[in-house]
Amino acid sequence: CEDGGRGAGMTLNEYIAENGNKPIEIREDGTIRILEEKGPWKPEYGERYYAISDDGKRRAYQWSHENADKFRLWMGNVFQTETEAKRALNRLRARKKFLDAGGHEGMDGYRFGDRYHAYPQRCDKTLIVAKEGSVTAFDIWFETEADGRRAIESLTDDEKAALCWMGENE
Structure with missing residues (x-):
């Protein structure tokens, strides 16, 4: 086992x-190799981000490994490309507009199916409002469908695109 010898003689369940x-990774010879965990992208020294x-x-x-760099990374405010930074900024602006339009955060005793949420349709990348029981944009909910629609209508095209982005290339 390539874990500093700590896994020698253990069953897989014991190891986990x-x-x-x-x-x-479990190799053909039965040994276990710990794979490198992927985290957020982090620039190398001297690299642009x-x-x-x-x-805003x-x-x-x-x-440069300065405290300001480390703080931005810790806050999730380090992006490899300007496009990624633009998308994040548009998502933040959209979140504020959802709250300004009467959106609420937190559960407040409601179940997911009791509230209206705005969320992207995967097939055509548009935002819709419905009583939805799954993960939605920012987990901000609305008391009425009309409030949710008003929130969506307040968004720019760039903000809508940022909320509908599913991780594919531009």
Whole structure:
């Protein structure tokens, strides 16, 4: 086992109980290799990255391991491309508009099916409002369908596109 010898002589269940759900590979000879866990992209020293600045604009920075760089990374405000930063900014603007249009956060004693949510249709990448029991845009809910529709209508095309983005290439 390539885990510093800690897994020698263990069953797979024992190994998982001790090491959690780290991604592993079981080799043909029965040994276990811990796979590298993927995290958010992090620039190398001197590499350019993009972030949303305190004035709400996208800015390019150069990674230097300074506290400001580390703080942006910790906050999820480090993007490999300007397009990714733009999408994040549009999502933040859309979230604020949902709240400004009467959206609510948190459960407040409601079940998912009791509230109206805005969420993207995967087939045509448009936003709709319905009583939905699954993950929705920001988990912000509306008391009425009309409130949800008003929130969607307040969005720009870029904000709608950012909410409907499913991880495919542009």
